[in-house]
Amino acid sequence: MSLLEPSVQExxxxxxxxxxxxxxxxxxxRDLREWLAFCNQFDLDPLSVDVGHGDVYARSLQVRGLSARSAARKLAAVSSWYGYLVRRRVIKANEFGGANRPETNRKExxxxxxxxxxxRAMVYAAANDHGWQRLRTAAIIPFMLSVGPRVAEVTTLTHASLGYEHGMQTVRIVGKGEKIRTRQIPPEAMEVLSAYLVGRGFAQGPLFATAAGRPMLAGDITDLVKRVARQAGLHRPERVTPHALRHTFATLAIERGASLDEVSEALGHESTDTTKIYVHALRRLENDPSVKVAKVLW
Incomplete structure (x- = not known):
């Protein structure tokens, strides 16, 4: 197959x-395009592949340096497509589904x-940003840290997402599977958010916008977060991502007494098992036996 067949594209x-x-x-x-490009490269018919082809593709993802979690996600996406083709009776069985997937540690x-x-250093650096985007930076960093949304959820927020219920400022977040959850915006975060909205001079459209007025994309927010991390003087700022802010929300909330169920609901997780991943690493490090041994040595 030198080109993708129209029937496959459909x-x-x-x-x-x-x-x-x-x-x-x-x-x-994106995941499916990568798989189909792999098929095209090796002249494979995507509708006739077997488990061996899936194994080779899985290995190629590892060679590319992808983490086990990322590789497993890509393989799961492709397998889901083949499952759909089985239901459509386009193919008889999902041979790809049997491909070897890298083991992932659900506790890490x-x-x-x-x-x-x-x-706090991130919030301070955001408040002291410069240029036209200063008010936006001062608003978006504390909003993400104190509410903990996914970056994709932030990009779809509009002014209409804001509300006021039971005496509290709220934001209506549309999460995975179009599931909606209403979250409280803390007064401190709302104060800087209001200053941004007043400063930009219009009350409609995307909640966080570019200079051109379009919604910020995930890449825009990622670049902003990393820049603020550098300005805050954090260690290895390149590792500070929007998801790191979400992770931070979860760990700080639990450290301050929030229950696992409360945090799980706030994050929009289907199960508390997903939330546990956020806090396990912290507790594992805090309880590392190395501290006990060090007390003997020093």
Whole structure:
């Protein structure tokens, strides 16, 4: 197959259009394009592959240096497409589903979590940003740290997402699977958010906008977070991502007495098992036996 057959292209679009979340659809689309490019490179018919081809593709992802979690996610996305093709009776069985997937440790997360002092340093650096984007920076960093949304959720927020219920400022977040959760915006975060909204001079459209007025993209927010991390003088600022701010929200909330169920609901997790990943690394480090041994040595 030197080119992607029109029938395959139609099946790709049909599957992607079934995804309720545009962010999920976009992620699946990227993963599937990579797999189809792999098929094209080795002249494979995507509708006739077997488990061996899946094993080779899994190995190629590892050779590229992808983490086990990222590789497993990509393989799961492709397998989901083949599962859809089975239901459509385009193919008889999902041979790809049997491919070897890298083992992942569900108790570990590669995402960093900031300490209280580091989180405060981020808020301080954001408040002291410069240029036209100063008010926006001063608003978005504390908003993400104190509310803990996914970066994809932030990009879809509009002014209409804001509300006021039971005497509290709120934000309506549309999460994975189009599931909606209403979160309280702390007064401190709302104060800087209001200053930003007043300063930019218009009350409609995206909540966090570029100079051109379009919604900030995930890449825009990632660049901003890393820049503020550098300005805050954090160690290895390149590791501080929007997801690190979400991770920080979870760990700080639990450290300050929030229950696992409360944090899980706030994050929009389907299960507390996902939330546990956020806090396990912190507790593992805090309880590391090395501290007990060091007390003997020094």
């Amino acid at each position: 099946l790709v679009w049909a599957w992607l259009m079934r995804q309720r979340s545009p962010h999920t659809g976009a992620a699946y689309g 997360s590669s995402t960093v979590s900031l300490t209280e002092s580091e989180a």
